[in-house]
Amino acid sequence: MSDGTNLILVCTKGKHCKRREGKDVFRALKKRISKYKLEDYYKVEKAECLGYCKMGPIVSIPEAEITYCHVRPSDCRTIFKRYLRAKKPIKRLILDKKVLAH
Numbered sequence: 001m002s003d004g005t006n007l008i009l010v011c012t013k014g015k016h017c018k019r020r021e022g023k024d025v026f027r028a029l030k031k032r033i034s035k036y037k038l039e040d041y042y043k044v045e046k047a048e049c050l051g052y053c054k055m056g057p058i059v060s061i062p063e064a065e066i067t068y069c070h071v072r073p074s075d076c077r078t079i080f081k082r083y084l085r086a087k088k089p090i091k092r093l094i095l096d097k098k099v100l101a102h
């Protein structure tokens, strides 16, 4: 985003992610950002279907071109610590779009 805020999208509105804890993932990420008072740097938004329904819940960080799949609320602490603070992607959660193409 042009104002310096990094956008984090969580699919909560798509049918599959809604059923699979998408809203809990959203809440967990919001809570982390709020706990560390990083609202000026990260904006977590609910998203419509991001196109990877069977791999949900999906978390997308467009600025970093990262899409995480099968995210559990318990993964949000790791996402926060590893990615948001240290900028290290979490390999086990990264959606491999090449695999999906086959």
Ligand code: FES
Binding pocket: 011, 012, 013, 014, 015, 016, 017, 018, 048, 049, 050, 051, 052, 053, 054, 056, 057, 058
């Ligand atoms: S329902 Fe979440 S990516 Fe489609």
